[in-house]
Amino acid sequence: MTPPRASAPTPFEPPHAGTTFEEPTAVSAPLPASGTVTPAADCIADSAGGLTFDLDAPGAPDASGDWSAALVLRLRGGGEADEVRLPLAPGGEGRLRAVLPSTVALPEGRWDVHVACGDAAPRRLRPGVDDLRALVDRRPGPGTSPLSVRIPYTTKHGNLSLRSWLRAPHAEAGDLRPEAAGLTVRGRLYRAPDAAAWLAGAVAEARCRRDADLVVTADLGPGEGQEFSFTLDWAKLTEHWRGGLDVWDLWLRPADGSGPARLARILDDVVDKQQVFAYPVLPVDAGYAPARATAAYDADNDLVVRIDERPPAAS
Incomplete structure (x- = not known):
């Protein structure tokens, strides 16, 4: 959803015109060198704050049967403990699926999305097709548990990342x-x-x-x-x-x-x-x-x- 821009009644430009007001202190790493196959993930959001990831089988053709295949979320600027692993399971049509439920707490910040399979080092994922219609004009239900908001986005290097918020009230x-x-x-x-x-x-x-x-x-x-x-x-x-x-x-x-x-x-x-x-x-x-x-x-x-x-x- 892209709202209309408000017109200014004066000729003054905001400070630092042409740049953002603030930039994150840490940015994502560039994509691998050309020639390296980087899988992409499609994202589907639900109104409760959950996300579903669908991607092609990474690595070997039998990766869909590898119990260790996982989608790995890493908090940018965090430590080893700031990692969430979501198991990848067959999702039909030769694809793999991972689900991030709204009930899984994801602390506020920017989370870089990787895929891991077997002993291979986790690789960054590229963004695929996003279905974020459930997030438009979202009206959360009653409750006192922290409000979970996760929005996938493309970094300036072309990687897939998530912005997470966790707030109450x-x-x-x-x-x-x-x-x-x-x-x-x-x-x-x-x-x-x-x-x-x-x-x-x-x-x-x-x-x-x-x-x-x-x-x-x-x-x-x-x-x-x-x-x-x-x-x-x-x-x-x-x-x-x-x-x-x-x-x-x-x-x-x-x-x-x-x-x-x-x-x-x-x-x-x-x-x-x-x-x-x-x-x-x-x-x-x-x-x-x-x-x-x-x-x-x-x-x-x-x-x-x-x-x-x-x-x-x-x-």
């Missing part, structure tokens, strides 16, 4: 309305024991990455059940701004003192929101200097607000 960002006075956010809360009770008395928090002591709060507006809304004033976000770039992370904090919920957008099939969702960059009359503000998603699809210096008007 989770605040899914919906409609965003950047306006002259501030940013209005609407969303839904998932995986809280009682969403309406959790939201009663809760507040929205904007936490400044530059200074952990800088926190701006906003009351939640009226909502029904799991729904919430709030408005962050640009004036409050720029009160202590002294030039340069400030990035604010957005959270919901309940009144009962239990764990907060990070605002993010992960319940769809778009693995990298910062490359797809663009919001207006608005001028703000800050006390220190002319500023500009925009909403954005970072490399983890978490919702942030960016405050930066406003370029001088062209003469």
